[in-house]
Amino acid sequence: MPGRVLAGLRRFGHRGSVLAGYAAVCEVYGTGLALGYRPTFHAAFHLPVAVFGWAFVAAGAAVALGAPRRRDGLHYAVAVATASTWALLIGTHFASPYGWTAGVSWAGIALGLLLASAWPNAPRRVRPPPLPDLGQLLSGGEET
Amino acid sequence: MNWHLLASGPAPGLGTPGGVHLNSAVVTGLIVGIPSTIIAVAAYFLSVRSGRDAASASRVQIDAEAYTRAKDLYESAIAALRQQVDDLRSEVAALRGQLDRVTAQLRRRAR
Numbered sequence: 001m002p003g004r005v006l007a008g009l010r011r012f013g014h015r016g017s018v019l020a021g022y023a024a025v026c027e028v029y030g031t032g033l034a035l036g037y038r039p040t041f042h043a044a045f046h047l048p049v050a051v052f053g054w055a056f057v058a059a060g061a062a063v064a065l066g067a068p069r070r071r072d073g074l075h076y077a078v079a080v081a082t083a084s085t086w087a088l089l090i091g092t093h094f095a096s097p098y099g100w101t102a103g104v105s106w107a108g109i110a111l112g113l114l115l116a117s118a119w120p121n122a123p124r125r126v127r128p129p130p131l132p133d134l135g136q137l138l139s140g141g142e143e144t
Numbered sequence: 145m146n147w148h149l150l151a152s153g154p155a156p157g158l159g160t161p162g163g164v165h166l167n168s169a170v171v172t173g174l175i176v177g178i179p180s181t182i183i184a185v186a187a188y189f190l191s192v193r194s195g196r197d198a199a200s201a202s203r204v205q206i207d208a209e210a211y212t213r214a215k216d217l218y219e220s221a222i223a224a225l226r227q228q229v230d231d232l233r234s235e236v237a238a239l240r241g242q243l244d245r246v247t248a249q250l251r252r253r254a255r
Contacts (some may be wrong), residue, residue, distance in 0.1 A: 015191075015194075016195070040162075042253045045172075045173065067193060070195065071195060072188075072191055072195075073188045073189075073191035073192045073195070074188065074244035076151060076188065076190075077184040077187050077189045077191070078184070080147040080183050080184050080186075081180050081183070081184035081187075082179070084179060084180040084183045084184070085177075085180040087175055088175060088176040088180060089176055091170075092172050110183065113187065114156065114186065114187050114190070115188045117187040117188075117190045117191045117194065117195070118190040118191075118194055119194060120194040120195070120197040120198035120201060121194075121199075122204045123198065123201045123202030124202060130240060137251060138158055
């Protein structure tokens with residue numbers, strides 16, 4: 001099972017793997033928020049935290065769609081936007097004495113995603129065409 | 145500092161009578177929204193640029209591999225041709241020796 005997961009992630013490349021991992025985090029965290037977990041505050045902008053949970057679930061689905069794609073700019077933008085928005089929301093709404101630590105953690109996640117968005121994938125190995133043998137080469141490729 | 149209180153009512157000194165009423169929820173929204181939008185746009189452009197970099201890196205790699213393979217192929221062809229030239233030279237030298245001997249015999253007979 002871990003081998004299959006690794007093979008799938010290898011097919012995505014490291015950019016797609018980062019998106020897939022972040023999508024999984026969004027789904028789990030968003031489900032937790034929707035089910036009742038509270039990050040020290042219960043509402044922001046007159047919206048209950050559960051709404052942000054469903055927003056996380058939707059964002060996770062949008063980010064997951066970008067994992068197998070080569071053009072993943074919009075998906076990275078969505079990922080960074082959710083992480084930085086949540087970091088700033090926690091930073092401006094926290095209600096417990098050390099609630100800001102969660103905001104800093106999410107800011108770190110946003111920074112990591114921003115760095116990952118700037119990393120190009122390693123070039124894929126292309127199977128080269130077969131080499132002509134010496135006879136074909138000397139006869140100018142007439143034998144092919 | 146109770147930052148969470150920012151979202152709970154109008155910010156003192158920010159309201160303009162008769163104009164746009166800038167309450168604390170709007171301020172918090174701007175604090176949250178503007179940096180997030182800027183960072184998201186930056187992530188989009190960084191992704192696009194890294195896609196271009198990846199494409200150019202794979203082109204360079206393919207060119208380098210093609211160059212190496214072509215170099216190997218042509219070097220082996222040149223080595224084979226050199227060997228053929230050496231064989232032909234030795235064959236020509238042997239034939240020249242035979243011709244000299246036959247010429248000498250014919251000259252002796254003619255005398």
